[in-house]
Amino acid sequence: MxxxxxxxxxxxxxxxxxxxxxxxxxxxxxxxxxxxxxxxxxxxxxxxxxxxxxxxxxxxxxxxxxxxxxxxxxxxxxxxxxxxxxxxxxxxxxxxxxxxxxxxxxxxxxxxxxxxxxxxxxxxxxxxxxxxxxxxxxxxxxxxxxxxxxxxxxxxxxxxxxxxxxxxxxxxxxxxxxxxxxxxxxxxxxxxxxxxxxxxxxxxxxxxxxxxxxxxxxxxxxxxxxxxxxxxxxxxxxxxxxxxxxxxxxxxxxxxxxxxxxxxLCASECYRSGYQPRVYLAGPFFTLAQLWMIHEARKDLSDMGLSVFSPYHDVGCGSADDVVEKDLQGIRDCDLIFAIGDGLDAGTIYEIGFARALGKPVVLYSENESTEDKKMMAGSACRISDDYVSAIYQAVWEAAAL
Structure with a gap:
């Protein structure tokens, strides 16, 4: 006993x-x-x-x-x-x-x-x-x-x-x-x-x-x-x-x-050697609820050992001339993308497509959107989760395997 x-x-x-x-x-x-x-x-x-x-x-x-x-x-x-x-x-x-x-x-x-x-x-x-x-x-x-x-x-x-x-x-x-x-x-x-x-x-x-x-x-x-x-x-x-x-x-x-x-899970040699993968945090940040979600995801991804590039925190708000190229460069410099998809924000959808065109892995967190609205993401090999904690872990696991 x-x-x-x-x-x-x-x-x-x-x-x-x-x-x-x-x-x-x-x-x-x-x-x-x-x-x-x-x-x-x-x-x-x-x-x-x-x-x-x-x-x-x-x-x-x-x-x-x-x-x-x-x-x-x-x-x-x-x-x-x-x-x-x-x-x-x-x-x-x-x-x-x-x-x-x-x-x-x-x-x-x-x-x-x-x-x-x-x-x-x-x-x-x-x-x-x-x-x-x-x-x-x-x-x-x-x-x-x-x-x-x-x-x-x-x-x-x-x-x-x-x-x-x-x-x-x-x-x-x-x-x-x-x-x-x-x-x-x-x-x-x-x-x-x-x-x-x-x-x-x-x-x-x-x-x-x-x-x-x-x-x-x-x-x-x-x-x-x-x-x-x-x-x-x-x-x-x-x-x-x-x-x-x-x-x-x-x-x-x-x-x-x-x-x-x-x-x-099979972590890559560079991850086991201490490399800290860099994740691009895509998502809208125009309301209090959206800003809370961005802050929460940034904290949790960081706590799980990833380096996070957040357009809101690292670029800020501004005109297209001020922010777009900086955001796109952030995607180029990152290893993968974590995207908050509820609301189908146009900028977030564009960032997902841009990342997939570069061959970057994408993890999409979306609870409320229909299968039809997520068709392009599903068809382009994005990992999709309707649960926040599961999505964070999917991002960490993707990063560890790179």
Whole structure:
């Protein structure tokens, strides 16, 4: 049995619409149980969360070890890549104490968990101020860390940019046997007692981002601790299961995961060597809503590691003589185009055609336009998505392959 300890939170997203109680621990317990694993979920529960999770535990077949509290935590997102507004208790609750053979521990907002176990998988779940596994007195005979690059840099005493060396430093610092560093389109680095390997990430049509990291940690923990698989094999299974979750918002059974055959991402040599692809951000910017969309896309593309040329920010408004040639030169100098297509803005449509004539890849984000209106873009091999977060990821994946 795996003891899963971490947050059980309410998650709300405006678009696409989402209002569920999961959190890291609730999602991980569900994912492991769906694979046939035995799970005991430890967390703080306010009354509504406890009611929901009791029903879910009965449905999925896992056990609850509830610590009841007066107030829970809620995450409010605008979309899956937005920084959430977090509603949380004014002060932290008393630590949870768990002594089990196998533990999957997540970092929490409203408290912490002190675990003592034979095998532990730890995901700090905090890019800004991550806590080291041993910082609160937790111990494990065999420890695996699962984190992204930001968390790895936050925990490492002397962080470096080279992921292999970063993993080695984390292992030495924490006494971990295994360190998994998730690296976006480059997949995940697997450090296993001094040896390093990688597993791929996978391309999906849709990307549901909220909870994807929880899913990876859950499937890695189950495959490594319960099934006895190697860290490399467990990470490979976790990556495929995460792609299934991103595509469907669902949790695969073993049979569904065996049938799932996503396409691995293959980052180019120049991207792996540190090249930062340049993306041209095409879209109208004449109303407050349009300007918000341009600012949001520029931020999210930049946060995902791309260099962004935005006509609004980098050229500005003006007459045709003032701006057109500068905008076209921006397209010539970029590696690909991210276009916001709703409204069928004439300038944006022209920029898409100009880019395709130059052989530049185009990712089009359009929710409201008809198939007929998107015919030329579809017929000229543009990648088209009706979901904002999915479109951003499509752009990053296109860029990484160049």
């Amino acid at each position: 795996i003891a899963v300890v971490g947050g059980v939170y309410r998650e709300k997203c405006i678009h696409p619409g989402w209002d569920e109680i999961y959190g890291s621990a609730g999602r991980a317990a569900t994912a492991i149980a769906r694979m046939g694993g035995a799970v005991e979920l430890h967390s703080y529960f306010e009354s509504t969360a406890l009611y929901v999770m009791q029903d879910r535990a009965a449905l999925e077949g896992f056990q609850l070890a509830a610590t009841e509290v007066g107030q829970g935590v809620t995450f409010d997102y605008i979309h899956g890549l937005s920084t959430p507004i977090i509603h949380q208790p004014a002060s932290q609750y008393e630590p949870l104490n768990i002594s089990k053979e196998h533990v999957l521990r997540f970092g929490m907002i409203e408290g912490t968990a002190v675990v003592n176990c034979d095998y532990a998988v730890y995901d700090p779940q905090n890019a800004h101020n991550p806590e080291a596994f041993i910082a609160n007195g937790s111990t494990a005979k065999h420890l695996a860390l699962v984190l992204n690059r930001h968390e790895a840099h936050g925990i490492c005493a002397s962080p470096c940019e080279e992921p292999e060396e970063l993993a080695r430093q984390l292992a030495d610092q924490s006494g971990a046997d295994v360190v998994i560093i998730k690296m976006g389109p480059q997949g995940a680095l697997v450090y296993d007692k001094g040896a390093c390997s990688t597993v791929p990430a996978y391309r999906t049509t849709h990307v549901w981002k909220i909870g994807s990291g929880d899913t990876f940690a859950a499937h890695f923990a189950y495959a490594w601790m319960e099934e006895g698989r190697s860290p490399q094999e467990a990470a490979s299974i976790a990556s495929r299961a995460t792609a299934f979750y991103c595509e469907s918002r669902g949790y695969p059974s073993r049979k569904l995961l065996d049938r799932f055959d996503p396409k691995p």
